[in-house]
Amino acid sequence: FAKLKRVVAMGGSVRVGYGKSAYRPASAPAPEYNILADVPAAQRVFAAGVPIVLLPLDATQITLEEPERVALFAHGDGLTDALTQLYYQWRNTDQPWASATPTLFDVVPVAWLLRPALCPTTPLHLDVDAQGYTREGAGTPNVQACLRADKPALIEMYMRALLELH
Incomplete structure (x- = not known):
């Protein structure tokens, strides 16, 4: 980990779980797929001291x-x-997870890399528990987490890039 400048990861569920919608209350945080796939590895990354920018479910449930x-x-x-x-x-x-409306989970971290202002971050201390939950805790922040993305601006950038409307 010592050679890494930063880890940018899509993963975790800080304050919102799956099924985020503007039309119903937020669901409780849940074990998110990427963290749950290898909990011990996620725990090591979060404890490694390398700067982490995390784009959790809170920000990545942007629908097309x-x-x-x-x-x-x-x-x-x-x-x-x-x-x-x-x-x-x-x-x-x-x-x-199948749906007629695609969720652009993977697009949000790429958008952050291209234009960080689309997904402002908040310093948090996060740990991964044995069940794969990404838990907020006390202590020095170890993560810059995006908890809300600018959906209209992100969709605009996505569409312009795919349709080559520069």
Whole structure:
């Protein structure tokens, strides 16, 4: 870890769990998939002392709504055609997370790397417990966590990049 300048990670659930919506109360924090996949490794990273920028469920549950999907599906280049095919695979899976409205979990950390202002961070002390929960605690902050992304600006950047509208 000593050679790392910083870790930027999508993972954890600090104050909000899965199923975030503007139309219902926030769900309780939950063990998030990326942390849960290897709890001991996550615990080592959080305790290593390397600077961490964390983009948890709190900020990454940004959905791609129908008008944007229609624009991407109709664009007709190699990238948007591939995204369209992935969308239909994702939508038609029998996994519990399948939905007609894609959630851009992976886009948010990339957006932060390109434009950090899209997802301001808050210094927090976080630990990963044995069940994979990302728990806030007392102590010196070990994480800069984005708890809320600027959805309109992030979607605008995403759409412009994919549709090459510079």
